[in-house]
Amino acid sequence: MGRVDGKIAFVTGGANGMGRSHALLLAREGATLIVTDMDEKGGNAVVEEINDHGGQARFFKHDVSSVSDWERISQEAMSTFGRVDILVNNAGILVFSAVQDTSNEDFARVLDVNVKSVFYGTKYILPAMKAAGGGSIVNISSIYGLIGAPATAAYQASKGAVRLLTKSTAVDYAPFKIRVNSVHPGIIRTNMTKDLLGDADVAKQVLSATLIGRPAEPVEVSYAVLFLASDESSYMTGSEVVVDGGYTTM
Structure with missing residues (x-):
């Protein structure tokens, strides 16, 4: 207990799946949570669970691809908590299709949610981290930001962009004691x-490519997020943490 005691953590896409798991684990380890999502019912349920177990959390309905939403919520976070120590850019969507089968609208939407949200989140939360004297940004990419796979053109383009946006941000903000790392999950059991x-x-076919031979549970990724969010990873920035059951080993 207490690996992120006293820290303020902001998790996007926190209503279900991996985001829900990240939020619950960070809260259990002592962080105060800002949980955002378009799913109000799911987001409020996560916040209620955290508060019912003695933690502190607030939910904001949030379109991560909207600049105005980021401006509004980042300002409210600062006025409420005074700082943000941890940002987990988790929100994402997946479209299964090769390039010729991907509509222009689907491609744009995937990049809006998976890439622009990371850019906006980083841009609008950085002032709060600077005010805190430093912080940790954890960007959720994917193994498909590292290797190729069939019928995932838009998703792979987006997750590859997250990988290098992470490194660029790490270079620019190291002088402010802000660390920026990416997590690359493999096959995770989510919606x-x-x-x-x-x-x-x-x-x-998919699971036979993993050495462990099964999908991960969301919490198995959340422990990597927790490590990067905590001071335990104080000498890591611009790094890629792969949680894939050995999928990319072979």
């Missing part, structure tokens, strides 16, 4: 992958 894992043949 995003339920259709993929629900097809027995596809699941067998």
